Amino acid sequence: MSAVRPFGEGDNSFQSAGQYDGLLRLSQCFYDYIERLPEAQGIRAMHREDLTESVEKLARFLSGWLGGPKLYREKYGPIAIPRAHAHIGIGSVERDAWLLCMEKALAEQPYEEDFKSYMLVQLAVPAERCRTRA
Template identity: 30%
Template sequence: MTTANDGTIYEAIGGYDAVDQLNTAFYERVAQHSDLTPIFPEDLTETARIQLLFFVQFFGGPRLYEEERGHPMLRRRHLPFEITPTRRNAWLECLEGALHDVEIAETYRTAILERITLTANHMMNTSE
């Protein structure tokens, strides 16, 4: 994920520490969202750790996710979970809130949300 001047979103928002803060804020929201808790484990520690690896890579940082887990194969990995339009929207809402919580600059928030929305749309596998 690159910025207009060929840097990465990862670098622009502050690297690993910023992505870690974003991921933490995101999972604080996920843990409280009634539309999402049915498909997430009660203990989000490992889920959040894996998501951090993915976000680092997705935003243009080191390919930590692939190094540990191989190709993301996101849709395949998410097929066991009922991902409805409502849950997609809830997930995106949590991410948008987390982007605000950790004060990611608007330009980068928009770029992140636009790209991740495409991914979230691809994850839907169940109608309401």
């Protein structure tokens, strides 16, 4: 399918991710890994006790980022991912732990394998831009 409908075109990625419901499942699964992977304990500690809003914010952000409705902006206003993380101490260890949780969460979704790989490659770009230190 990717050859026929490239993931980066229109809302193809949003559709491949199962629309908002699919993204909510991905985000929930991602934060479940943040909660329980030893490598992610530093990131867990940066968040509030209740992760419900973080799950929803990530799913809403990803919706617009993947070419779907701009659900984050609708509810919270504009966001620039690097600026939203500028106050957080993020080095390559935290970046890699974030991406590891995402890789594991993607692996559990009913997505095409091509799309999972695509997502991970694409997400590595903003993850690197969130880095505020070495």
